[in-house]
Amino acid sequence: MKLVLLGPPGAGKGTQAARLIKDAELMHLSTGDMLRQAVKDGTETGIKAKSYMDSGALVPDGVVIGIIEDRLKTDGPTASHLFDGFPRTVPQAEALEEMLARIGSNLDKVVYFDVPEDVVVERLSGRRTCRQCGANYHVKFVPPKVEGKCDNSGCDGELYQREDDRPESVINRLEAYIAQTSSLIDFYEKKGILCKIEAAKEPEAIYEDVKAALGM
Ligand code: AMP
Numbered sequence: 001m002k003l004v005l006l007g008p009p010g011a012g013k014g015t016q017a018a019r020l021i022k023d024a025e026l027m028h029l030s031t032g033d034m035l036r037q038a039v040k041d042g043t044e045t046g047i048k049a050k051s052y053m054d055s056g057a058l059v060p061d062g063v064v065i066g067i068i069e070d071r072l073k074t075d076g077p078t079a080s081h082l083f084d085g086f087p088r089t090v091p092q093a094e095a096l097e098e099m100l101a102r103i104g105s106n107l108d109k110v111v112y113f114d115v116p117e118d119v120v121v122e123r124l125s126g127r128r129t130c131r132q133c134g135a136n137y138h139v140k141f142v143p144p145k146v147e148g149k150c151d152n153s154g155c156d157g158e159l160y161q162r163e164d165d166r167p168e169s170v171i172n173r174l175e176a177y178i179a180q181t182s183s184l185i186d187f188y189e190k191k192g193i194l195c196k197i198e199a200a201k202e203p204e205a206i207y208e209d210v211k212a213a214l215g216m
Contacts, residue, residue: 056172132157
């Protein structure tokens with residue numbers, strides 16, 4: 001199975017992905033996570049991507065398409081993938097279609113998380129992330145047990161605000177989503193594989209809708 005999670009930053013794609021990969025035994029391909037790791041490791045890709053990411057702009061298509069292409073080669077044609085945060089532009093969506101066709105595969109479903117802009121801004125600007133394990137918290141909705149520290153057992157990492165969760169970057173990310181990504185809703189609707197989910201709800205309720213949409 002190959003699925004895409006589509007929606008604005010802060011729609012809860014990462015939270016739902018964490019549940020789905022367990023229950024549907026999918027491999028999680030988050031270009032955001034992969035790029036953050038590349039920045040941390042100081043690779044050539046990371047160096048190219050950092051300034052775009054910090055300002056909330058999209059990283060050039062060629063860079064992200066290359067990352068996904070490498071992963072598809074490594075994982076092989078029969079792997080089940082959950083694409084999270086990719087594709088984000090029409091050229092990326094077309095490239096994904098071609099890459100999958102080359103290995104005799106295709107996308108099964110695209111789950112679109114529909115959420116109003118004010119909800120997204122509140123979620124992103126209150127988000128805190130663990131430096132060690134990448135777990136996400138929210139100052140109001142999901143506070144850690146001890147302020148500034150990750151709850152995960154054995155982690156105890158420091159929580160910080162991602163550079164791109166700061167207000168100016170959040171605005172840029174939303175603008176990038178509207179200008180470059182939202183046309184994918186129509187793109188996948190025309191292909192008949194789009195499932196729309198109302199995502200301004202609690203994560204548990206959203207997950208029930210996701211499972212229903214995927215027939216799980
Ligand atoms: P995310 O964690 O998915 O919100 O991604 C964080 C940042 O990584 C984005 O704001 C972009 O700068 C970059 N990024 C992640 N995925 C993509 C993509 N598919 N295309 C372009 N840039 C991306």
